[in-house]
Amino acid sequence: MLVADIMHTPVITASRTATIREALELLHRHRIRHLPIVDGEGRLFGIVTDRDLREAVPSRLAVDEALLARLAEPVETIVRREVITTHPGEFVEEAAQLMRQHKIGCLPVIADDAIVGIVTHSDLLSALITLLGVDAPSTRLEVEVPDRVGMIADLTAIFKQQGINIVSLFVYQSPEPGRRRAAIRARTMDPRRLIAAIRAAGFVVRWPKLPDDRPEGGKGPA
Structure with a gap:
């Protein structure tokens, strides 16, 4: 079984110029935990997770100017630039080994410099159930x-x-x-x-x- 068989596609992404508020809205709207960030050419620029966004915007009882200003900042200010990736032709067990080795929750799937899919822990568990x-x-x-x-x-x-x-x-x-x-x-x-x-x-x-x-x-x- 290959990564191409289990990856999610098309991928929900955000531009590096999107605001932190827009990134949060994308996560909530699509019920996802990982958001790849792309540049103006559609190439992978980095990634943010729900945890990154929670740490960037601590919960508050009231909305104040400081919170609004933080939400208006570009998401690229909190993005993780070093991203471990895979490709559609990778075997799923090798993708699983990568995720365990680097202690990460997802792998963007790259082909011809473009992000074509994403694989998460949940996808790997589903693949294991199918394989077994x-x-x-x-x-x-x-x-x-x-x-x-x-x-x-x-x-x-x-x-x-x-x-x-x-x-x-x-x-x-x-x-x-x-x-x-x-x-x-x-x-x-x-x-x-x-x-x-x-x-x-x-x-x-x-x-x-x-x-x-x-x-x-x-x-x-x-």
């Missing part, structure tokens, strides 16, 4: 396999034999050395027959735990 198949009727299984070539192919062959489609499949490192775990969503609401077949092939099913399960000490196929 959580939004489709299915059952989640976790199966431990030896970290050897061909083990995942052997495991997925069991699904084919049982006539059960795989909605999603992720593999991650097991706490046990030399092992990996496959997190699989299968298009079935009754996985008992499938689980029995997986166990019969020598794999360890870590989840789900069936009512008659006993602790499993197996290590999977030798």
Whole structure:
């Protein structure tokens, strides 16, 4: 999945000459938390967040001249100039890594020097739900396999034999050395027959735990 698949477009932006009041109004009107600021050529100049604006304009019980003057100042006076960006062809997991690394809440998407989209934490969570198949009727299984070539192919062959489609499949490192775990969503609401077949092939099913399960000490196929 690419950034282009999940980004918001068109992007709500403000000119660097817009006032702080206008920037606040844009955030409230569109219910957004990040506002890219563009220059006269439409290129990304910087970004402001709802937090930046709250700090720039502290809440007051009464409107006074100082507050009105502050609201009339150009938004470029509070803009963050150093902006971490991505591009439409980036993989979503790389965009997520960028956001975590820099501790930021959004990534403007740039193509040919123009801002063509924006990706937020919410977009990445939605992408994760889609990639994991959580939004489709299915059952989640976790199966431990030896970290050897061909083990995942052997495991997925069991699904084919049982006539059960795989909605999603992720593999991650097991706490046990030399092992990996496959997190699989299968298009079935009754996985008992499938689980029995997986166990019969020598794999360890870590989840789900069936009512008659006993602790499993197996290590999977030798």
